[in-house]
Amino acid sequence: MSSEDSPVDATDAMPARTLPSPPVNAAGVLGLHPPLLRKQSSPMMPPFMVSAPGKVIVYGEHAVVHGKAAIAAAISLRSYLHVSFLSKSHRTVTLLFPDIQMEHTWSLDHLPWAAFSAPGKKKYYYDLVTSLDPDLLDALGSHIDAVSPKAPESIRKIHHASARSFLYLFLSLASRKTAPCTYTLRSTIPIGAGLGSSASISVCISAALLLQIRALSGPHQDQPATECELQIERINRWAFVGEMCIHGNPSGVDNTVSAGGKAVLFQRKDYNRPPVVTPLHSFPELPLLLVNTRQSRSTALEVAKVATLRSAHPALTENILHAIGQVTESAHELLTSKKFDPTSPIALKHLGDLITINHGLLVSLGVSHPKLERIRELIDHTGIGWTKLTGAGGGGCAITILKPQPTTVTNGHGNGTHHDSSSDESDSSSEADCSASIISTSTKLKHKILDNLEAKLENEGFDKFETTLAGDGVGVLWPAVLHNGNEEEGGEEIDSEKFLKAEGTEGVERLVGVASTRKKRTEIEVREGWKFWRPWEGGLPQIY
Numbered sequence: 001m002s003s004e005d006s007p008v009d010a011t012d013a014m015p016a017r018t019l020p021s022p023p024v025n026a027a028g029v030l031g032l033h034p035p036l037l038r039k040q041s042s043p044m045m046p047p048f049m050v051s052a053p054g055k056v057i058v059y060g061e062h063a064v065v066h067g068k069a070a071i072a073a074a075i076s077l078r079s080y081l082h083v084s085f086l087s088k089s090h091r092t093v094t095l096l097f098p099d100i101q102m103e104h105t106w107s108l109d110h111l112p113w114a115a116f117s118a119p120g121k122k123k124y125y126y127d128l129v130t131s132l133d134p135d136l137l138d139a140l141g142s143h144i145d146a147v148s149p150k151a152p153e154s155i156r157k158i159h160h161a162s163a164r165s166f167l168y169l170f171l172s173l174a175s176r177k178t179a180p181c182t183y184t185l186r187s188t189i190p191i192g193a194g195l196g197s198s199a200s201i202s203v204c205i206s207a208a209l210l211l212q213i214r215a216l217s218g219p220h221q222d223q224p225a226t227e228c229e230l231q232i233e234r235i236n237r238w239a240f241v242g243e244m245c246i247h248g249n250p251s252g253v254d255n256t257v258s259a260g261g262k263a264v265l266f267q268r269k270d271y272n273r274p275p276v277v278t279p280l281h282s283f284p285e286l287p288l289l290l291v292n293t294r295q296s297r298s299t300a301l302e303v304a305k306v307a308t309l310r311s312a313h314p315a316l317t318e319n320i321l322h323a324i325g326q327v328t329e330s331a332h333e334l335l336t337s338k339k340f341d342p343t344s345p346i347a348l349k350h351l352g353d354l355i356t357i358n359h360g361l362l363v364s365l366g367v368s369h370p371k372l373e374r375i376r377e378l379i380d381h382t383g384i385g386w387t388k389l390t391g392a393g394g395g396g397c398a399i400t401i402l403k404p405q406p407t408t409v410t411n412g413h414g415n416g417t418h419h420d421s422s423s424d425e426s427d428s429s430s431e432a433d434c435s436a437s438i439i440s441t442s443t444k445l446k447h448k449i450l451d452n453l454e455a456k457l458e459n460e461g462f463d464k465f466e467t468t469l470a471g472d473g474v475g476v477l478w479p480a481v482l483h484n485g486n487e488e489e490g491g492e493e494i495d496s497e498k499f500l501k502a503e504g505t506e507g508v509e510r511l512v513g514v515a516s517t518r519k520k521r522t523e524i525e526v527r528e529g530w531k532f533w534r535p536w537e538g539g540l541p542q543i544y
């Protein structure tokens with residue numbers, strides 16, 4: 001296959017659909033330069049969307065970079081990427097990334113295609129790329145420097161990371177003949193909070209480009225599990241390349257969970273080989289409290305801190321990393337044992353203890369932060385659950401696995417003395433005999449403690465998120481049309497302008513068809529028209 005003919009031009013790849021209303025470019029919303037204000041989308045090519053979830057690392061962050069296993073699970077916060085096609089006369093590719101106040105347009109004809117298709121450099125959609133090519137990064141240099149040249153250095157860094165991730169994948173997978181496009185990205189995942197926002201955007205970019213070059217089949221009904229796995233693997237390999245452009249030295253756990261969804265045991269001992277990924281179907285849907293310190297930090301920097309500690313104190317650091325690996329193994333052993341009962345307080349306490357130990361070890365590695373310790377202090381004081389930092393640390397988020405109904409006695413302020421029901425066995429067995437009224441009293445008490453805690457966290461400037469663990473991975477809405485419950489001809493097209501105008505998480509979710517029935521502490525999601533690769537369903541219908 002020659003370098004020029006491998007990727008199929010999106011113009012040829014996408015079947016035409018009866019005239020969708022041409023999307024107005026988002027220029028008005030972001031204040032872009034005047035030429036982009038005209039309606040200019042290709043009338044023959046409908047826009048489409050992809051989306052991918054964030055993740056939490058439940059056990060094993062940092063140690064996973066050094067070859068140990070980690071357990072991670074997808075969450076219901078997601079990134080959404082909208083792809084719209086321009087008429088062929090516009091020889092441009094545009095990124096509209098409003099979450100980071102970034103927009104940029106490159107001329108398709110001036111991008112360094114030659115460098116990416118030179119002999120020995122060209123990569124194909126099915127290749128496994130395990131490191132970035134310094135020559136290709138050099139070739140991208142001036143095109144990345146052209147992004148937000150006047151922005152402060154801290155902002156430029158963020159813009160350049162996203163631009164690098166996009167361009168490296170775009171030039172690797174697309175071709176000179178690629179249809180002019182606008183990529184608009186919105187995410188409900190807080191950035192730099194340990195929830196895998198970069199991985200989820202890398203998965204979205206990878207999936208969108210692979211769809212454009214027709215390198216993916218499905219997702220569709222009756223797709224066998226092995227075929228689903230192959231598609232996810234293909235997306236994940238290129239998402240890892242995108243992650244390398246942002247992080248430098250990622251383990252690949254974030255993009256793996258974001259691409260495949262649910263929960264996995266992940267281990268990469270040899271960076272020249274694909275990681276070993278074991279799906280954890282038995283992973284319970286644990287009630288999870290997620291608190292964001294709102295302290296920004298860089299994953300790359302936190303990973304580098306551990307590498308520095310390892311150079312300075314090799315034996316000690318190795319012992320800590322090894323102990324973290326043992327924490328993950330212990331959790332994995334329990335989760336996969338035949339006797340595992342996710343409703344048992346003893347099993348939950350085992351998982352909770354491991355959370356506490358894991359956090360202590362991360363503190364020893366120097367990747368906690370006073371704000372993370374403050375959150376832990378506030379939550380520990382209530383006795384409501386087991387807390388650890390998640391992701392890179394240095395700020396970012398803390399997760400708390402909540403204990404089952406605590407028989408708590410408050411001191412009237414909601415944070416006083418309590419009796420920890422899951423810390424002693426006799427109590428937990430007697431709990432099973434509780435009458436309905438006692439359970440409901442206990443539930444009310446738990447909610448009261450949570451409400452008080454939420455108020456305290458809010459007072460101190462922390463954000464609390466409600467999320468569901470172990471959801472779907474990458475999804476596709478093609479074309480970007482929703483029927484909103486009725487079968488009206490045509491449905492409602494989501495164009496780039498509407499997408500940019502959607503307000504906040506709720507606005508975005510409503511527009512893209514994620515109807516969530518949010519109750520106090522539960523969430524049921526319906527995603528209209530979206531399709532997902534779900535190997536665990538082994539070919540069962542996958543459409544919501």
Ligand SMILES: Nc1ncnc2c1ncn2[C@@H]1O[C@H](COP(=O)(O)OP(=O)(O)OP(=O)(O)O)[C@@H](O)[C@H]1O
Nearest residue numbers: 099161162187192193194195196197198299391392
């Ligand atoms: N919504 C978004 N729009 C554009 N770029 C984004 C978005 N979310 C993340 N990014 C890119 O990802 C980078 C954040 O990556 P970082 O690893 O620091 O945080 P994270 O992925 O949220 O956390 P972690 O890797 O610890 O889970 C940003 O600097 C930006 O380049």
Ligand SMILES: C[C@@](O)(CCO)CC(=O)[O-]
Nearest residue numbers: 061062250251252391392
């Ligand atoms: C800190 C780390 O282990 C998790 C980041 O979410 C880094 C990685 O695995 O790439």
